Amino acid sequence: MTVTLDGLPAGATVTTSGQAATRPRRRLDIGLLAAGAYLTVLLVAVLWPAALAPGDPLAADPRNVLSAPDSGHWFGTDNLGRDVWTRVVHGAGHSITIAVAATAIAVGGGVLLGLLAGLTHRVADETLSRTLDALSAFPTLLLAMLFIAIVGPGTVSLIIAIGLVTLPRHARVVRGLTQLVRRCGYVEQAVTFGLSRPRLVLRHILPNAIGPIPVLAVIGLGEAVLIAAGLSFLGMGPQPPSPEWGAMLSEGRNYLHVAWWMTILPGLAVTATVVSLTVLGRHWQRRLDGRQR
Amino acid sequence: MPARRTSALTAIVVPILLLAGCSTATSTAPAEAAGEPRSGGTLTWAIETEPITLNPHQYAQAKARLLVWNSFESLLTYDEQGRLVPWLATGWQAGADGLAYTVTLRDGVRFTDGTPLDADAVKANFDKLREEGYAPGVAAVQLRNLKAVEVVDPRTVRLVLTAPDVLILDFLASPQGALISPRSLREATNLKAGGLDVVGTGPFILDRYLPGQELHYKRNPDYDWAPPTASHTGPAHLDGITYRFLKESAVRVGALTSGQVQLVEGVPATDVPLIDGHPQLRLIRELNSGSAFSYYFNVSRAPFDDLRVRQAFREAVDVPTLLTAVYQDTATRAWSVISPASPFYDKRLEGSYGGDAAKANNLLDAAGWTQRDADGYRTKDGKRLTVRLIQAAPFVRDRRDVLAQAVQAAVKQSAGIDLKVSLVDQGTAVKAFDTNEYEVFENSRADTDAGAALNLLLHSAGGINRTRVHDARVDELLEQGQATADPAARADIYAQLQQVVVAEQALVLPLYAPADQIAASNTVGGVRFEPTAGVPASAYDLWIGQ
Numbered sequence: 001m002t003v004t005l006d007g008l009p010a011g012a013t014v015t016t017s018g019q020a021a022t023r024p025r026r027r028l029d030i031g032l033l034a035a036g037a038y039l040t041v042l043l044v045a046v047l048w049p050a051a052l053a054p055g056d057p058l059a060a061d062p063r064n065v066l067s068a069p070d071s072g073h074w075f076g077t078d079n080l081g082r083d084v085w086t087r088v089v090h091g092a093g094h095s096i097t098i099a100v101a102a103t104a105i106a107v108g109g110g111v112l113l114g115l116l117a118g119l120t121h122r123v124a125d126e127t128l129s130r131t132l133d134a135l136s137a138f139p140t141l142l143l144a145m146l147f148i149a150i151v152g153p154g155t156v157s158l159i160i161a162i163g164l165v166t167l168p169r170h171a172r173v174v175r176g177l178t179q180l181v182r183r184c185g186y187v188e189q190a191v192t193f194g195l196s197r198p199r200l201v202l203r204h205i206l207p208n209a210i211g212p213i214p215v216l217a218v219i220g221l222g223e224a225v226l227i228a229a230g231l232s233f234l235g236m237g238p239q240p241p242s243p244e245w246g247a248m249l250s251e252g253r254n255y256l257h258v259a260w261w262m263t264i265l266p267g268l269a270v271t272a273t274v275v276s277l278t279v280l281g282r283h284w285q286r287r288l289d290g291r292q293r
Numbered sequence: 294m295p296a297r298r299t300s301a302l303t304a305i306v307v308p309i310l311l312l313a314g315c316s317t318a319t320s321t322a323p324a325e326a327a328g329e330p331r332s333g334g335t336l337t338w339a340i341e342t343e344p345i346t347l348n349p350h351q352y353a354q355a356k357a358r359l360l361v362w363n364s365f366e367s368l369l370t371y372d373e374q375g376r377l378v379p380w381l382a383t384g385w386q387a388g389a390d391g392l393a394y395t396v397t398l399r400d401g402v403r404f405t406d407g408t409p410l411d412a413d414a415v416k417a418n419f420d421k422l423r424e425e426g427y428a429p430g431v432a433a434v435q436l437r438n439l440k441a442v443e444v445v446d447p448r449t450v451r452l453v454l455t456a457p458d459v460l461i462l463d464f465l466a467s468p469q470g471a472l473i474s475p476r477s478l479r480e481a482t483n484l485k486a487g488g489l490d491v492v493g494t495g496p497f498i499l500d501r502y503l504p505g506q507e508l509h510y511k512r513n514p515d516y517d518w519a520p521p522t523a524s525h526t527g528p529a530h531l532d533g534i535t536y537r538f539l540k541e542s543a544v545r546v547g548a549l550t551s552g553q554v555q556l557v558e559g560v561p562a563t564d565v566p567l568i569d570g571h572p573q574l575r576l577i578r579e580l581n582s583g584s585a586f587s588y589y590f591n592v593s594r595a596p597f598d599d600l601r602v603r604q605a606f607r608e609a610v611d612v613p614t615l616l617t618a619v620y621q622d623t624a625t626r627a628w629s630v631i632s633p634a635s636p637f638y639d640k641r642l643e644g645s646y647g648g649d650a651a652k653a654n655n656l657l658d659a660a661g662w663t664q665r666d667a668d669g670y671r672t673k674d675g676k677r678l679t680v681r682l683i684q685a686a687p688f689v690r691d692r693r694d695v696l697a698q699a700v701q702a703a704v705k706q707s708a709g710i711d712l713k714v715s716l717v718d719q720g721t722a723v724k725a726f727d728t729n730e731y732e733v734f735e736n737s738r739a740d741t742d743a744g745a746a747l748n749l750l751l752h753s754a755g756g757i758n759r760t761r762v763h764d765a766r767v768d769e770l771l772e773q774g775q776a777t778a779d780p781a782a783r784a785d786i787y788a789q790l791q792q793v794v795v796a797e798q799a800l801v802l803p804l805y806a807p808a809d810q811i812a813a814s815n816t817v818g819g820v821r822f823e824p825t826a827g828v829p830a831s832a833y834d835l836w837i838g839q
Contacts, residue, residue, distance in 0.1 A: 060702030
């Protein structure tokens, strides 16, 4: 099944031209391996941070501030003498939880609204779709900041804000596919057999309309990590002394020329996470295309 | 005076002839890299704090003081020795019973809108200050003992008091006592916020204000009434000056090193080596007067209604270690609610408390906070030992947010106290204070007379009495200090007060003596601090070298 849809956001393309399928199968993809390894470590950091960094991320040692990376503190210490490695590891939980929860909201809401728009009549569909278009016309970061400005900063509002602003792209993909699927032969046949509407939607339309969503969600997860870090940097996420990566970047910004490790190392954690998730998502997408072909 | 006149730029000799006008004021400008003072040019100065108001009557931020004196002036001011000298006044005389002060005004002074400064203008300012709802803090505290302002003749006003009050003279030298043109008082579109249409008599005229970005002043060409503490007379050297609001210290210092601005204030300790090592830049530092930067404990609610918990909090913090961590070696530890730069500072408090974790834990055990929860915090009857510090963003300077985090970690680690820090906007902070939803309040004031600061902070009726202490002895000592003219007797009264407040009742945790650091390009001359207050002076004496 090849589906081409107009107006999908960049990075959300459902199919590609088939480059992956025609290229000879590589034996070893180093990029993919590195991404997998990093994400495994990240998963450990999220689920069991003490395994990687047994210390307390909030424990300050005012006698040992801004010390450069060495064997004792191999990521150095920050302006309050806290171990940067411990904070980066424990910060993974904050950043990834926010990203996963936000993506869950985006996917759940997106699928629901997309199905609704794809199945309803013109007026309802137009209203929903144009509303979503209007939302996606704003830069995601700006929209999220607007939301947080209204409800106030904090982890929960950060999650909801990111979820809401990344929701339209999922909704649009699902809407397009729903409209396509509902005109397919097997759906029309199912209707002829007298299948009830809820069963029709759940058994035939939904499974076929959300095909690209998992891939989109993985790539979206990377973006959510980035937005979360950006907003936390601006003070709109978890408040100090939480070891959230964006908040750590923010704390380190005034010490950049005396203690680069306070900013660069959490920054690298964000970068590596986003890159790894994108690599994984793209790889999955290519495989899916190959199978669909 | 304590040894604080360290600035090489402040060696000014000022012969003071009280009641004899100040036309004889002279000064010797010290040799500077910028050469001899010359007129012309404009400067850009990056400042840390944007003022919440441009109306001097509403003044509340020490960091805004350097802006006030550009366009507004007071009747009196302080010299390097901490003595009052006339400014827009030519002199004053106290009545025999201390219940009246007669102030004579300088001739020929005009507000920048053309209105002449006369006794009616002074009276209009005092009447406005006492108007309901205009400046409630000033009316209730500084002008508490003022009965009436009488116009004797166009050049003379008499302040009639209900009780002897030496602080009224300090008020005449304070930013809140600065004089605004009567026309502005009547006609300004938003008087309380200030702005281009609220004018004074100063050496500069505000001609541009872009909120969030910058303020610009141009020279007042008619200016000819500099205070005797200034290093020249006549109009200001500069054609104009721009103050850019750069909240981030790294951005301020970066703007200076890259030449975008010629002056910055609020140089963080970590950047001091950068300035010192730079051949084109220099750093100047001076302690502020007034009150020390302290944490005030709210005694009206648990847990700080218990003296032992207040003492424990103080013992749990090893102040010198934290100051070294946050400010390297640039901060001066405070032991009292009064800054060590003030003549009323009580030295006996030094070393009398603090930094003993074992004692902190014993005190908390004795107060009943004996259990610990899963996170390691102390609890009593299932309730965690939590205290909330509210930081209002317009007053957060000198990395006070970082210091708060350091204290937070320290009290947790050494005594199991949960200090919750929230950095919020001014409105949210005021709401928390008004509804009594806080346990810790942080503050420092750069008042020239520490007594004025203490009246606001510790008196039952004080405008920012955030400890919510209502103690007859404290009130009595404050009132005595206000009514006593003899400096030695006043020092004795304030020493007693500090013993009560700091030693006996542990109402405060003094942290550091606020100081101002200015980093300047070597092309800028005349960089100095305001005498006695110790905060950066106005732009009047600044000049640009060749």
